[in-house]
Amino acid sequence: MSKHLKVAIIGAGPAGIYAGNILKNQHPDVEIDLFDSLPAPYGLIRYGVAPDHPRIKGIVNSLHEMLAEGTIRFYGNVTFGTDLHLKDIREHYHAVIFATGAIKDAQLNIPGIELDGSYGAADFVSWYDGHPDYPRTWPLVAKEVAVLGNGNVALDVARVLAKLPDDMLSTDIPANVYEGLKNSPVTDVHVFGRRGPASIKFTPIELRELGEVKDVDIVVYEEDFAALPGKDSWFDEDAEGVTNQHKVMARIMNEWRERELTGAPRRLHLHFWHKPVEVLGTDGKVFGMKFERTADAGAGAISHTGEFREYAVQAVYRAIGYFGSELPGIPFDEKYGVIRNDGGRVVDEHGKRITGMYATGWIKRGPVGLIGHTKSDAMETIANLVSDIETLVDPTEESVLTKLIERGVEYTDWSGWLKLNEHELSLGAADTSHVDRERVKVVDRDEQVKISRS
Template sequence: VRHSVRTCLLFPLLSAPSAGCVGVCGRAPFSSCSPKVCIVGAGPAGFYTAQHLIKSRQDVEVDIYERLPVPFGLVRFGVAPDHPEVKNVINTFTQTAQHSRCSFYGNVNVGTDVSVKELQQAYHAVVLSYGAEGNRRMGVPGEDLAGVHAAKDFVGWYNGLPDNRKLHPDLSCETAVILGQGNVALDVARILLSPMDMLKKTDITQPALDLLAESRIRRVLIVGRRGPMQIACTIKEVREMVNLPDTRPEMVAADFKGIAEAVKEVPRPRKRLTELLLKTALDVPTEKEQEKRSKASRVWGFRFFRSPVEVLPAPDLSRAAAIRLAVNRLEGSGEGASAVPTGEVEDVPCGLVISSIGYKSLPIDPLLPFDSRKAIVPNTMGRVQKTAGVYCSGWLKTGPTGVIGTTMNNSFDTARALLEDMDSGALDVSSAKPGSQGVTPLLEKRGVKPVEFSDWEKIDNEEIKRGVAMGKPREKLLSVDEMLHVART
């Protein structure tokens, strides 16, 4: 039989690695003769890319590098604590991480601890999947005042992201304004208004729970620049707001003028969502709903056709006291309608402003192409432009859009492109590459000790143990130092 890379795979059990599956590459199976792919980022995009590569080609080896000591990215740090079912995908990611041809290296900051160029030298292909770690700014005066937070940071705070553990938002005001009407905005609104009995059974961090228990916020307004027909959230999230205990909706009837007629012509998902908004805003509530609303101590509501102009400070100029909103009208219709200022403004008193207008990716290597306007790596079907052997998946590829299912398909597409390039010869995998064996000495020299998946499992077990003691599914470790201490004990 002509011995080749493929033969190493087809008969992996005929000899142990030490006996040497020696052929044209002269190396043991699943070692230097295997195509080696490095993935930067251990969130959903990274794991889905790895999963598809491993399942689709029986010789490929995948190493996943992650800045934090813990995996799973936004599934761990972005999904709302009261949505545990969404986190079940971690089980699939764990199976991928435990596969014999997959390795996890946490606590490695690509771009600082090791460069992308060094990874290119060690691997046949590098896939950038590190997501969107930056915040889109509003670009208005006053956005740096105390009391103004990016939704990403606020979510990271209550979900235990080490970068945000010292946020300590001031919840002593009565009214909070959230700018943006996507699912993240509604997650934040729900967390601010949820009864403690609901939250304390989740994996929300204890410091966040303690602060929310003392919160004086009784009114949350969720503001969008366009109308009810363009709202960006899903019907599930709106329904959760409608059903939230001890709350009542507060809408502006004028915002829904003409919507009942317009909704007849739109696709079914948009129609159902808009009908729920109409019913919540305009219908006479049932007797049961009226009773719930009359007893409610907290209020929430959408405000449409509004854009931020300025965050207004308190008299001592130290913190936010109100937000000035431009009143808009729509030009066009449907998804493509654009908001145009009318010249009117209105001021809304509030002590907490949360900007939920989007995450954005950041460049990690000056030698890689990066579109700063779109905040993505320029690519064609995941192939990074003008950079052979480098690919991207997830939000770095498309921008921060969609849900976990969207990211899955996006990542599978990138994996397919990479595999096509292997098969066509566009990506040369004929020469041996050292993979992690080429990177580990560099990290050691720089004083970086990676966290392996078995180390993460120690952290996982400790968090679950602490959670059980508190009647919660887990209590997250909040600092990198503490994570590393547990991982190495």
């Protein structure tokens, strides 16, 4: 006879939901409570994916089905360490799985990074996705903008900045974000990568979509496409590790090299072999960006050329990666921004396993990989949890909701999310600005909670 389990999961994004779904499939005799600091579920899918990516956001449908089954109970607007403590977890559950992700920007330690007009991409993404804990306005005053990074987040930021906001009215873009982007004077967005075009970290769909943005010219520079030593092309299709995705992206790049500029009102420039050196400023504000040209040193490395260039920009967005946040009382690796763990089992600073504590997703392995990797990552963590069942300590208390109520926590639940979801859909249906408007996202936290608990 299998042991009845009670498990808490902290974080209601894809990592937490996948972990709960895998756990209930591997060990059906389980109760799972899924907690999130936000009133609504889905985490990164709701607050980390650009609004004009409906195909990527389609994953919400499968996450919805997992939660709608009822085995995984969702409780939002509950913050670990404030509303819910580790002591509560110990008293009410056999185990806890931390799936809090990575939401802070990785640091870039160069002169001028603190200037007014220098931003982290994660903050900008949270703004345009309507995260309730971020300001309603964003200082969109720059005509020329630099975006640092060669990953999908960099492309998202660049595309949102360059795209005409009317072309996003069919999405769930919040009203305040639309108004902010509508008044932006931007004309040129420059994306800079330290390595060459063969080393980009984009996905083909992201790259292809970039070239289809209406009234925006894509500008690339021939100097960045010098032929490889002993080759007649910048891209070696036969090189070790080259995938079909790399080949598709190379073809897209070559198409852009041949494309004529149309004279569009906005331009999106792609620069390679540029290492950030300094954010230039005057009177405390950004007025430019300084780079050193780099070169291919082989084996994925770059070398310094000693050649420096400056670009006139009035805003800089760093999109060089995310970093995890420490949780109260949970062992944390400050170097890598992850919970200390061994295969998802949380360990202390000496590597000793802590009974009943697990991690999955970006807070376990760092902010690398796509959403699909999160599912395989959760499988490892859950396999270890299931194998540890006999060592888990039985809880001594019943429902934790009693404590939340006593503390005055206005938690939301699955039925509340269905109300909020229906409300946002009705706002979209009532919006006459665009015939295909599916949803208008509610931004204010108190309003989300009020609707959910009505």
